[in-house]
Amino acid sequence: MARPVKEWIGDTDEQRAPPRVRLRVFDNEGGKCHICRQPIIGKKWALDHVIALINGGENRERNLKPVHVACHAEKTAADVAEKAKVAARRKAHLRIVDAPTMQGQPFQKSRKAARRQQAAANKLPIPQRTRPMFAPKEDST
């Protein structure tokens, strides 16, 4: 029987699993992507936190699975959406409402500002150049 291996636990959420742990996680999944179940060989891969850190998951070996980088990007987007959904549900449950936004009429423009704006609107349009300023050299062949 193999000697039991102590589970790796990150000291912080930012700490990356060392290579020996990455190898162990890879082997435990049979070298397959945890998301699409396809082999990882020959493709870029990463370690995914099965329960995302932002959703309360822990930075430890048993929460890590190998995934394709492409598959991981999709899951990360889903994790962020999940976090927002949970937060919205909790806010509703706890009757926390967002601060009201400023509404109402904007400040009235001064007569001087109104006149300036009117003058700008009445200005004649800048004529468009019909010939390019710098024509490419033409060969006389």
Ligand SMILES: [Zn+2]
């Ligand atoms: Zn995949």
